[in-house]
Amino acid sequence: MSVDAVMEFRRRDAGDKLTGRTRYTIDRGAPGMLHAAVLRAQVASGRLAKLDTSKAAALPGVRAIATAADAPGRVGIGIADHSLFVVDRVRYVGEPLAAVAADTPEQAQAALEAIKVEIAPLPAILIMQDALAPGAPLIHPEWEDYKILLEGGARAGNVAWEATAVRGDVDAAFARPDVRIVESTFRVGRQNHMAFEPRAAVARYEEGRFHIETSTQVPWTVRNATAGFLGVPASQVRVTVPPVGGAFGLKFDVAIEPFAALLAKLSGRAVRLVNSREEEMLTCLFRENAEIRIRSAVTPAGEIAGREAVVLMDCGAYGGEQIFLTTMTAHTLGGNYRVGASRLVSRAVYTNTAPNGAFRACNGVYNTFALERHTDEIAAALGMDPLEFRRRNVLGDGDLGATGQKFEAEVLRPMLERMEALRAAAPPRRQDDERLYGRATTVGTWFVFTGPSAATVNMNADGSATLVTSGVEIGSGSMMQGLPQIVAATLGIQPEDVMVRQADTDAAGYDVGVGGGRQTVSLGAASLQAAQEVRGKLLAVAAQMLDALPDDLVMQNGRIEIAGPNGAGFSIAEVAAQAQALVGPVAGTGASTRKGVPSMPGCAVGHFIDALDIPVFAVHDCEVAVDPETGHVEVLAYRVVQDVGRALNRSAIGGQIQGGVVQGLGYALHEEVSIDADGRIRQNGFETYRVPLAADVVPVEVELYEGAPSLGPFGIKGAGEVPILNVGASVACAVANATGARVQELPLTPPRVLALLLGRQPELDFPHISPRWDDNLLRPHDQPT
């Protein structure tokens, strides 16, 4: 079967979004609805001595109050370390203590103020260095009692999870007489998603089940985790998802939904809960802050004989996404280049700070920054042009990744050539002023996290089709463009005639959720399979109607006809109607999951995935001007060559690249999160957390690289996740080239750049990362329990 799903199809939700008609979760309600609010701890660490809700419960309008006694379960990733409310111990500023539902938002707030709370303060550990210090107080003294959900990760004390990837004899590589050792250290802060729609939910309790409408990327995670917290069967929770007003990973985990659900059950009424912007800032599941030490043994010819690295990622008070992300270091920091032997350890570390989470190209953004700056430091040490070093060393056909994965095909090298052509086509942008000019080309390795997806296609007798999945439209357009294109192309109808059902866990099968570049790939594969089943059924009926063989029929332009000039045929609507009359309505189902590319035996310990099912590569180029008086960095030009496998919708991908790069520019230059001495996030809104504005950005020059192998339907790869991947790296390398300064940290705010220029920025020193790689491990890599 040959169909072409490549289209320039405009998204159907644009009109409503432009006229204010789209109803996001924050725009929804129900008759008789109550308003909820959450009481949050104001200290970073302490023992909950008293929580008295009796006075609050008696206030006018208060209909329900929920506390830890109502939510007995613990959930988590890898380990179940997270309860819905503080049970005994407060672990971060903003941690929930109780939740209230009342007739009005004002009454709910008044009730919060009437709850009596006493917390006996305990020492707070706010940075990883303190968490890892010998004899540091434990943030989870009961860590050994938590239920383990995935075996294999090393854990102890304040190390929530440790994953290692070892391939080859690294000691031997470092001991070679012909190598020199280059060592680099890096640090990055947190990044806030600043999704415009805050986390919001409207919950009901009907017929013995919870129904939660919520702004999420992961309806099935919300379903299962809500059930886990509340101690009820997951089948008692139904999750539906209206259009989501921005997510970027923020909504890749359960959030406030269980509070609303619990209060709906307790009150018997619909309950609306919407985070204030201050709550969003305080409890953002940030991109985590991280600290990285990386060493490489390189030959004079530029061969990377050996490499070792330690990556510390701050998971905040609970493990969450960072536990999974310990896996990713092997594929991000361990990506890009052919390396002889390598050993990498990633450690998720507990601190008394707000839990971190997922953010577009999780883990990859800072590891790519570290890897690319380290690569430039290697090239400088060797006296080699950094582009030439990359040309020689980027991953190519048959090269091995950090867990022993064998990469297929030459992808990065031809992408680098494309970038060189783009660079050559435009002269460097320089003005006759006192500023310092620099540019850099960097590479990045990402992947599509595939995982399970399900789809159903219902063929309607009017010739339209309905696609039913648990996919969510978060703005990327995959539910509006990619998926209807795939179904329409398979059925020979117009994409406008494919209706896409909003996610409903009662209507569609399991799905991992939208994230990691997986939605168009995984749901696309399931949707393609479902549509192919429908296609086969329709062709069989049409064959009967036409007295022909199904193989002799073509299905296109809304018709099924006998192949050849002037072939007889019927409209698809006629065939669908006939099928409905003869055998009943036509439907098809599809399912997909990851292939599960194995690692080399013994390479990966504590990992959630062994290797990459679908690698994705990116080459970025950036030109900057640095003002030596102010430290201000202006981005003058930005270019992207992105591996997309095959571009289903070039316009949609272009929009993702412009948006993703700009989000990365914010991360690289001015989006800064800091935590005060009491453990509170300082940035409490848009005024103090500076996102890029229209005047800050440049048009990104985009080239899509097609033809790299992919398991995705039609050879596609996810395109929305990766554009942010090497922006921090590119800006950092360009600023280092412009200034000659050793850039070790992001964001490159004017004060930090000025300090670099004036030599006042001290070199990073990580006493909590041992110089001997093995000494950083809780247990030796080759002795897993």
Place this chain on the structure above:
Amino acid sequence: MPIEMTVNGEARRSAADPMTPLIDVLRDEFHLTGAKPVCREGFCGACTVLVDGEPLVACLTPAALVEGREIRTVEGLSAGGRLNPLQTRLVEHDAVQCGMCFPGMVVTLTHFLAQTPRPSRDQVRAALTGNACRCTGYERIVAAALDVAGV
């Protein structure tokens, strides 16, 4: 005392407290949920509406201040359900992603283009200073606005 105003050409009366932000009156009382309360501190611009023809952030505008004035929200910019030229161009440029910022963007730019029919690129960028967007990276919004102006 009720607050009287004209909203999208229609006389409306609000029972809200005088200090209630206009955004809440529009959304909760009149069910005009187009304007979005995103930051509630006048920074992001997603709640921008026209008051007597001038763009204002509805989150920082107390309801009492619009007594007797004429308000136009994003819902009132597409006469007869038809997209205005800016909205049409934004669709053509495939500019929309999550969409939360667009109610404010559309109000700001529709007003700006009426005042500045032939803007430069930098003028459009400057006009968007009060309207943040987290998804798109702005470029297509700027391009669509320039397209409306035919420059």
